[in-house]
Amino acid sequence: MAQRVIKEIIDQQKIGPGYFKLVIKVPEIVAQAKIGQFVHIKWVAEDSGADPLLRRPISLNRINPAEGTMTLVYRVVGRGTKVLSKLTAGDKLDIMGPLGTGFSISEDTNRVLVIGGGVGIAPLYPLVNELVKQNKEVILLLGAESAEEVIDLSSFEEFDLELKVATMDGSLGREGFVTDYLAELEQEIDYIYTCGPMPMMKVIRDWAIDSNVAGQASLEERMGCGTGACLSCVCQVKIDGKDGWTYKKACTAGPVFPLREVIFDE
Amino acid sequence: MAQRVIKEIIDQQKIGPGYFKLVIKVPEIVAQAKIGQFVHIKWVAEDSGADPLLRRPISLNRINPAEGTMTLVYRVVGRGTKVLSKLTAGDKLDIMGPLGTGFSISEDTNRVLVIGGGVGIAPLYPLVNELVKQNKEVILLLGAESAEEVIDLSSFEEFDLELKVATMDGSLGREGFVTDYLAELEQEIDYIYTCGPMPMMKVIRDWAIDSNVAGQASLEERMGCGTGACLSCVCQVKIDGKDGWTYKKACTAGPVFPLREVIFDE
Amino acid sequence: MSKVNLTVDLNGLELQNPVTTASGTFGFGQEYKNYVDLDKLGGVMVKGTTLQPKKGNPTPRIAETPAGMLNAIGLQNPGVDYFIEQILPEIKDKEFKTIVNISGNTIEDYAKLAAKLAKTEIDAIEINISCPNVKKGGLAFGTEADMAASVVQAVRAETSLPLITKLSPNVVDITEIAQAVEEAGTDIISLINTLLGMKIDIERQEPILANKVGGLSGPAIKPVAVRMVYQVAQAVDIPLIGMGGISTVEDAIEFFLAGANAISVGTANFVNPEVTMEILAGLEEYLNEHDYQDVNQIVGKAMNS
Amino acid sequence: MSKVNLTVDLNGLELQNPVTTASGTFGFGQEYKNYVDLDKLGGVMVKGTTLQPKKGNPTPRIAETPAGMLNAIGLQNPGVDYFIEQILPEIKDKEFKTIVNISGNTIEDYAKLAAKLAKTEIDAIEINISCPNVKKGGLAFGTEADMAASVVQAVRAETSLPLITKLSPNVVDITEIAQAVEEAGTDIISLINTLLGMKIDIERQEPILANKVGGLSGPAIKPVAVRMVYQVAQAVDIPLIGMGGISTVEDAIEFFLAGANAISVGTANFVNPEVTMEILAGLEEYLNEHDYQDVNQIVGKAMNS
């Protein structure tokens, strides 16, 4: 059951250009958190007024029930994340979570493709960890602007999996889009998981449809409440029926949706 | 010439129940500051948004040109002062100053009465210091809720002057209003300076009119700009002429006005 | 702390306390059950309901603004029939009053909605007159006294349920609209709905909301809301439910003092899902500290100051 | 940084750049000379001026609200004659355009003010139509199209100075008023004036402002202002001066993109007295970074998106 707690930050580090990793102890939330879920957070500072007003949704990057901690990895893109990046150990965070419907892993899949792009790599660590634990054969494709922005690279390298990296500036792995690897996949795969920029996920979805492979995608949409009440976070998802699609709430039905059913702003 | 600078706080201490003393190095401003003037300040914090919005006017409690520092003493009464009280050395303050027309000292006065009430004592230290330096005979009356709220008491005690204290709870000096001393003044006085709550200053003004003693009072009014542009800070001051009074701007013509000409919300 | 009376009687609609949640910000209540003891709320204005299901607007549907937010949800909702059959059964036994916020594009829409709801176990209808009247070129019903009154009359004719009419703030003189809907038979007035606003993305050089314009809510609009409650309280004799930017108990008290008999919390639920419970506790404390026995004692206190 | 053109021609009123200061927030300019290089401003709308000197309202005259402030100064000013004789001589040689904001309670007031100012060396008149019309029971001139138009016509008849009409946001349809004043002969429209608001002191249980209600300004109202500029830009053919909550260059750019040809900074001067200079520098930077040669190129860019 999701709840709201206010807790002190244990640690915050800059981990790349505009990338930050924040650790916080919230046993209540961690105990229930599942892979692919997120928290809806707000910094608590002495002069926190009503500006900025809203919470910010951030995925769980590490879920550590033993220690009761969770890690969030985020990129500074606007005011809210900027404020967040200035907080240090001891500062407080107001957290709602765990929220949403995360990734699910089917027993029937064996060879699994995981593709992350940019900050979209953040929620993939717990997923990959679980896939490996369940002895799936994992092919992990990571894309980013530059080597410094490939989140959790060293952690992924410790797993027994096939790892390929593409960077736009060529500073690590192949130069170009991570999706360029798709055409070269040598083995059949059973399932795809992806999180990253919309254009990337669109390419992957089209490939998945062509290749007849099912999968899951984690989406982003602006959120008000985070609990399903405000209907601001809806995503277009295909369904059978009159119009062929419906709006589903990213904060409750998502953020993870069936890859091939997602309609990306088209 | 007043200016705007953003500088780091050197020190902040709690000096009484809800009373704080803040030291900041602003040589540009200190070099020009005169007794009775004020600064118009705003905290600068990472998450400073537009709420709270406005600056806060605070009087100069210590002006130290040798070190380039100034001291502000203030009481927490609302959101702005609360935020301010949480800042520590290294945090930044956005300061406009020095502002306003402060106290003036006439060569013709000799025996001078200075009366401060509550946080209104804050701007009186530089005044008393100057009066003593000019060899005036100073009678200083200080009033507050309790002993802990008598700002700068030990500093005043170092001066060669007549000092009397009244507290509402009787924890220091006489129990009751500082204005109770007025009736018992043994010597004629030439001039009065006062700063404090409006009811106190009203009693003092009436006494000054009755006793035919001139003086100066430092007033408070809500301020927008602090530079004379917005007309929010006006005080009613008597003048010769049609209506007998006019509105004068506390931020430029004041905050110090001729005591007997002030009309207090009547 | 001694016990104070928090029950309010809004012209027949009795609330166990005057703290309600604003339509569109609290879903159907259930969405907040992890954070709020729903049974402690005075009332829940459920999400705006229309005759037919509505998909709503494309996204982005919200944007953040200084101390506020814009929304253009576009009244996404499953339609009144679905509400009656699927949702109402789940909430009707709650302690809070279930108030259904209805929206239409013609007077007939409103009348039909009222007729359907009149037969159910809901506690009251809230008429959202900020919707565009398609027959009048999209002008909102709530911006002209006679249009507003016609909607209320049409709904009144269909039901004896307590009627709340929710005013739009995008008008010159809110008291004129308030008096018109009072005369047309509303039992209660709620105010304010959102102010029309816009935010532009300066990199993409286009409005952030897919719908371009949206409704401004949150602390930013509180001064406008307090002013309107204050004005309407002096202009009508029926009870008011005040809202617009309420985020703390201090905000709520401002509305009571301005003349509101009950209050509604909207955007603040997003910021702090527990805010309604905090307001409720804070209200009792304020009343106690100021020696009141009854919340009704502070209603309109700032009016004759 | 390559040089970009910042001059704007507002239907005959040429500004060296589109950054001006809003009436009532910048005095007569001189008050900010320690903080701002006044000669670098596009224009200064001086404090609202009336026929007779006005003492204004009792204090408190301002109150802080979430991301905004309320003011009820009550048009304190020394009167138009004093302005012409004592103040104008000191500012008329400045590089910025001197724009005199005029207020009246009757149409004749406005006409007389215009007649007096027509003979001086000011650069333009800004008509504040948010003032109450005493003959119409205090309804603001700016809330009805025909009243607004009458004021503009009366002023137009007295002067060939560039005329700016400043719209009130407290209306249902701002485009209707805009079109009426355009037709009545205004050269330029400025918008928005303040929204009517109130704040209550919950300890004293009365409104904070001595005048009870006041005008809401600052970042809180920016979304409303941007929306209105966007709407009016599509409804009229004359240039617009946009304002309402502009505190940063990003805010200013929102207004240009929405359709403003120039902008005005009000409340933000109080918060940061150097804000106009920062906006000016930031504007050049934005234009450079986005490869524009001329600020006029971005005007209305969000309109047809």
Ligand SMILES: Cc1cc2nc3c(=O)[nH]c(=O)nc-3n(C[C@H](O)[C@H](O)[C@H](O)COP(=O)(O)OP(=O)(O)OC[C@H]3O[C@@H](n4cnc5c(N)ncnc54)[C@H](O)[C@@H]3O)c2cc1C
């Ligand atoms: C379920 C979910 C999980 C996410 N996980 C992560 C993560 O692990 N790491 C990370 O860096 N980012 C993540 N994001 C994106 C993150 O929420 C935004 O980058 C962040 O809200 C931007 O806030 P800001 O104040 O810096 O930007 P601003 O642009 O100033 O924000 C303004 C408003 O827009 C919203 N907004 C802006 N961009 C986005 C976006 N991409 N998605 C949703 N709302 C947005 C903000 O929440 C805010 O309400 C996630 C988003 C969602 C929906």
Ligand SMILES: Cc1cc2nc3c(=O)[nH]c(=O)nc-3n(C[C@H](O)[C@H](O)[C@H](O)COP(=O)(O)OP(=O)(O)OC[C@H]3O[C@@H](n4cnc5c(N)ncnc54)[C@H](O)[C@@H]3O)c2cc1C
């Ligand atoms: C010239 C001058 C000198 C001052 N010097 C001192 C000083 O040395 N020490 C000190 O403790 N206080 C001083 N004050 C009062 C101080 O400015 C207020 O206590 C402070 O602004 C309150 O801010 P707040 O946010 O805590 O209160 P809030 O009530 O939250 O403030 C809301 C708004 O009201 C204004 N306001 C509230 N109370 C006052 C007040 N008494 N005077 C002016 N504006 C007010 C605030 O500035 C703000 O705009 C002085 C005031 C003036 C005008």
Ligand SMILES: Cc1cc2nc3c(=O)[nH]c(=O)nc-3n(C[C@H](O)[C@H](O)[C@H](O)COP(=O)(O)O)c2cc1C
């Ligand atoms: C996301 C959102 C959706 C809303 N939907 C509705 C609605 O369906 N019907 C309605 O009458 N008001 C709706 N409103 C308006 C609110 O009920 C309320 O009147 C307004 O937001 C002001 O209150 P607040 O500032 O506390 O949010 C909505 C507001 C928001 C923020």
Ligand SMILES: Cc1cc2nc3c(=O)[nH]c(=O)nc-3n(C[C@H](O)[C@H](O)[C@H](O)COP(=O)(O)O)c2cc1C
């Ligand atoms: C203290 C104050 C005084 C004002 N006086 C006037 C005035 O005399 N005439 C006028 O047309 N507008 C006046 N205004 C309105 C501003 O010019 C401006 O339209 C409004 O404040 C919105 O802009 P802002 O949010 O940038 O302040 C005043 C505003 C403030 C805050």
Ligand code: FES
């Ligand atoms: S964020 Fe409110 S419904 Fe999803």
Ligand code: FES
């Ligand atoms: S504070 Fe603006 S004139 Fe004094």
